[in-house]
Each structure stands twice: as structure tokens, then as C-alpha cells.
Amino acid sequence: MATFFGEVVVAPSRAGVDDEESAEEAREETPEDREIRRELEKKREIDVLWASPSGASPEGSAAEPFACSEFIVAIGRNAAAFLSSFILDSVCWEVVGVVKLWNEWCRTSNTTNVLPTDSFCLFYRLISDPTVLLCQCSCYVAEDQQFQWLEKVFGCMQKEGLQVTILSTCPVADYKTQESTLTLPSPFLKALKTKEFKEQVCCPLLEQPNIVRDLPAA
Amino acid sequence: MFVPCDRGGGSSSSDFNGFTLLVPAVSVGNVGQLATDLVISTLNMTKVGYFYTDCLVPMVGNNPYATAEENSMELSINAEVYSLPSKKLVVLQIRSPFIKNKYRPFCQTLLSWVKSSKCARVVLLSSSHAYQRDDEQLLGTPLRYLLTPDLEKAVGGLMRELNWKEMEKVAAYPGLNDTEKVLHIPGGGITKLLFTESCSKGIQMAVLLKFCSEGDNIPDAFALVNYLNEWLQLIKSEVNTSSQWKIPSSWRLLFGSGLPPALF
Numbered sequence: 001m002a003t004f005f006g007e008v009v010v011a012p013s014r015a016g017v018d019d020e021e022s023a024e025e026a027r028e029e030t031p032e033d034r035e036i037r038r039e040l041e042k043k044r045e046i047d048v049l050w051a052s053p054s055g056a057s058p059e060g061s062a063a064e065p066f067a068c069s070e071f072i073v074a075i076g077r078n079a080a081a082f083l084s085s086f087i088l089d090s091v092c093w094e095v096v097g098v099v100k101l102w103n104e105w106c107r108t109s110n111t112t113n114v115l116p117t118d119s120f121c122l123f124y125r126l127i128s129d130p131t132v133l134l135c136q137c138s139c140y141v142a143e144d145q146q147f148q149w150l151e152k153v154f155g156c157m158q159k160e161g162l163q164v165t166i167l168s169t170c171p172v173a174d175y176k177t178q179e180s181t182l183t184l185p186s187p188f189l190k191a192l193k194t195k196e197f198k199e200q201v202c203c204p205l206l207e208q209p210n211i212v213r214d215l216p217a218a
Numbered sequence: 219m220f221v222p223c224d225r226g227g228g229s230s231s232s233d234f235n236g237f238t239l240l241v242p243a244v245s246v247g248n249v250g251q252l253a254t255d256l257v258i259s260t261l262n263m264t265k266v267g268y269f270y271t272d273c274l275v276p277m278v279g280n281n282p283y284a285t286a287e288e289n290s291m292e293l294s295i296n297a298e299v300y301s302l303p304s305k306k307l308v309v310l311q312i313r314s315p316f317i318k319n320k321y322r323p324f325c326q327t328l329l330s331w332v333k334s335s336k337c338a339r340v341v342l343l344s345s346s347h348a349y350q351r352d353d354e355q356l357l358g359t360p361l362r363y364l365l366t367p368d369l370e371k372a373v374g375g376l377m378r379e380l381n382w383k384e385m386e387k388v389a390a391y392p393g394l395n396d397t398e399k400v401l402h403i404p405g406g407g408i409t410k411l412l413f414t415e416s417c418s419k420g421i422q423m424a425v426l427l428k429f430c431s432e433g434d435n436i437p438d439a440f441a442l443v444n445y446l447n448e449w450l451q452l453i454k455s456e457v458n459t460s461s462q463w464k465i466p467s468s469w470r471l472l473f474g475s476g477l478p479p480a481l482f
């Protein structure tokens with residue numbers, strides 16, 4: 001908003017095009033720039049650490065992809081809380097992995113003994129069926145880290161016969177519908193599924209033109 | 219980067235030898251992308267694959283070109299490829315913005331894919347900030363074109379026949395030195411980079427752009443797609459060409475949900 005008469009305000013483009021950014025890129029990168037960029041990239045790298053089969057403390061990533069039949073991913077605090085309240089317990093599930101990351105919005109905690117208010121990304125395995133894996137990701141994974149998260153996490157598991165379920169939440173205000181969102185009975189469930197998913201979906205599919213973005217989309 | 223869909227067509231569905239590739243630039247008003255939506259929707263193009271890339275913000279939704287219950291459930295992501303072999307046309311639709319610092323790698327990968335898939339030429343649909351026009355550009359048509367030297371030889375004459383206006387260059391240092399001219403496409407996203415790279419790599423590329431501002435850009439999209447049609451003749455151009463283009467179902471609710479009645 002302009003603050004005084006005659007002030008010219010550059011309107012931000014919906015297309016996400018930023019002229020200053022492209023002008024900056026246009027000039028040659030100096031060795032210092034390159035070094036800074038490399039350091040920043042290193043800082044924003046994601047580490048996926050898995051516990052060794054013997055149950056010792058987390059080591060480096062698994063050398064071989066492990067078998068996985070069901071992978072449930074809860075993204076965001078609400079979905080993570082849902083899993084904590086209704087699914088997870090210390091009797092049937094054990095922690096088998098953690099994702100460590102940093103970005104401007106959050107840093108994941110170093111422990112596996114987390115509080116609900118912490119930012120964390122943990123993997124649990126069902127003790128009675130070790131091919132069932134669960135991920136609680138309450139930290140925000142930034143745009144430039146989402147692809148990395150995806151590749152590093154899925155890179156560790158066998159994808160044959162794998163069924164993935166992603167749980168996430170969005171504000172009702174973001175939902176586009178003919179009527180006003182004020183009168184919508186909320187909360188409500190919507191789903192997206194790949195054509196390979198043959199089972200019955202427990203709720204209606206997400207109608208156009210609504211979309212999902214960020215880590216759940218990735 | 220390009221992942222073909224397996225539709226039983228085998229490799230024939232991803233053979234683009236000699237095709238024209240239509241690509242939008244993510245630019246002001248998203249006009250290129252809207253125009254591309256109109257092309258895909260009207261010509262009922264078939265999806266033949268997608269780009270697996272870390273350069274665009276991830277997104278997913280249900281089929282944006284759904285016309286009925288049966289075809290509304292196919293997932294759609296941020297960079298997908300559609301083809302219409304009868305018109306030797308292949309289209310890449312981009313649906314989300316670039317991730318910071320990633321647009322350069324994307325341009326490089328895109329152009330090397332253009333070369334490896336042997337597309338004959340690339341048509342880039344774009345737009346530029348209307349408020350940056352100079353006095354002369356304020357008058358007359360808001361549509362402009364650019365051709366790489368290789369394509370200029372082939373179709374330059376046709377552009378002159380169609381009475382099209384080439385995008386003007388601006389002074390590199392306005393006020394200081396008016397002789398050195400550069401290409402400047404404010405708000406055009408990757409347009410300038412793709413164009414200059416294509417010039418140096420010998421790729422036949424045409425840029426079609428419209429001067430516009432953010433707002434309801436549907437009329438801009440229609441103007442741009444009609445401009446494209448003057449050249450490529452994708453649909454029969456009759457007097458009222460706007461009604462010939464089919465608006466996709468995903469264009470509903472572009473400005474949000476309905477209003478609460480209690481507001482009034």
C-alpha cells in the first residue's frame with residue numbers, strides 16, 4: 001500500500017518474478033560469492049539418519065534400501081499431533097530414524113525424545129511388522145529442501161509394492177468453492193490419489209481448482 | 219528430466235522430431251501459462267509425460283482440464299508435457315514458480331532437452347510489465363515478437379506480412395549513452411535468458427509476448443493465444459476467435475471462493 005500521495009509502489013508479481021533477483025544473477029559470480037553460496041547450500045543440506053538394525057544409536061544412512069510395504073507421512077503440526085494422539089505409542093512403535101535440517105523457519109531438535117512444540121522429523125517402525133514405517137514431520141521443510149528430502153528419504157526404501165499415505169492439513173480459507181468457506185462445516189477431509197491406488201478412498205476427492213503444494217505435493 | 223507416461227504408445231508418444239514446442243514463461247500475470255492452458259484445453263491434447271525437476275515449487279491437484287466425472291481424477295503436477303501429433307505440436311505447461319536460484323539450471327536442462335528430442339523450433343509465450351513501456355510503446359498493439367537468428371531466416375518474412383511488431387531494444391545506460399541497446403523484458407521471468415541462450419546455441423526460438431499488468435489476465439491470455447494463432451493456425455480463425463477457445467474447468471474461482479451472504 002502506498003503511504004503517501006505520489007509514492008510509487010512496485011507491485012509484486014503473482015508469477016513470482018523478481019527483477020532484482022534476476023539482475024543480481026546476471027552479474028558474474030565472484031569466487032567469494034561462490035564460496036558463500038556453497039556454505040549456504042551446505043547449511044541447508046538435509047541429513048537422514050537411520051538407526052542400525054541392531055538398535056544402536058543413529059548412524060549414517062542405510063547402505064541398502066530396506067523393505068517397506070506401508071509408509072505413512074504426517075506433515076505439519078496438526079497431522080503429526082494426530083499420529084501422536086491416535087497411532088503412536090512406545091509399545092508398538094520404535095524410533096528408527098531422524099531428519100536433521102535447518103532453514104530460516106526452524107531447526108530440528110537433536111533428540112528423539114521430542115516435545116509436541118518442538119520442530120522435528122522422526123521415523124517410526126511398527127515392531128510387529130517392520131515393513132510399516134511412519135514419519136512425523138512437524139518442522140517446515142523449505143522450498144529448496146523439499147526435493148532433497150524426497151530423494152533422500154525415498155532413496156532409502158524399496159519402492160516395489162510400497163503404499164504411501166500422506167497426511168496433511170490446510171487452512172479452510174485456502175479452499176476454493178462456489179459457496180463461501182464461512183458456511184462450510186469444518187474440518188473436512190479431501191483426498192488425492194494416484195491411478196495406481198486401487199483401494200477405496202475414505203473421503204471425497206479434492207475438486208478442481210484446489211491444489212496441494214510444498215512437501216505433501218512433492 | 220523428461221519422464222514419459224506409459225500409455226502403451228511406447229516411444230512413439232515421446233518422439234518429438236520436427237515438432238514445435240510451445241512453452242510458457244512464468245511471467246507477469248501468468249499470461250503465458252494461461253494461454254498455454256487454452257491451447258491444451260481447446261485442442262484436447264494428450265498428456266505424454268512430465269518433467270521431474272527440483273527447480274519448481276512442488277504442487278499437485280486433479281486434472282485441470284477435466285470435462286466430466288470420468289476424466290477428473292487424474293493427478294496433475296507442476297511441469298507436464300502434452301502432445302498433438304497431427305499438428306506436430308508438443309506443449310510444456312509450467313504450473314508453479316521457480317525456486318530461488320534454480321531458474322538457470324532449469325533453462326539449461328530445458329534447452330538440452332529441446333536439442334535431444336530434436337524439436338524443430340520453440341515458441342515461448344511470455345509477458346512484460348505494461349508500466350515499463352516507453353511513450354511509443356504505449357500506442358498501438360501491446361503484442362510483440364522476437365526471433366532467434368536461425369528462425370528469423372525461416373519465418374521473418376511471415377512476421378512482416380502479418381504486420382507484427384518486433385520487441386524494441388532499450389538503451390543499456392539510459393540518459394548516459396543511448397547508442398548501446400540491449401534487450402530488456404521486465405517481468406518476463408526466464409524469457410530473456412532462454413532467448414539469449416537459444417541465440418547462442420543455434421536453437422530456433424520465437425518469443426511472443428504481451429505487455430500487461432497483474433489483475434484479471436484472462437483477456438490478456440486470449441489476446442496472446444489469438445496472436446499465436448495468427449501464425450501457427452492451430453484453430454480456424456474466424457471473426458470472433460475468442461469464442462473458439464475452450465476455457466478449462468480449473469479456471470473456475472480464480473479469485474477465491476464465493477462470498478458469505480452475511481456480508482450483505
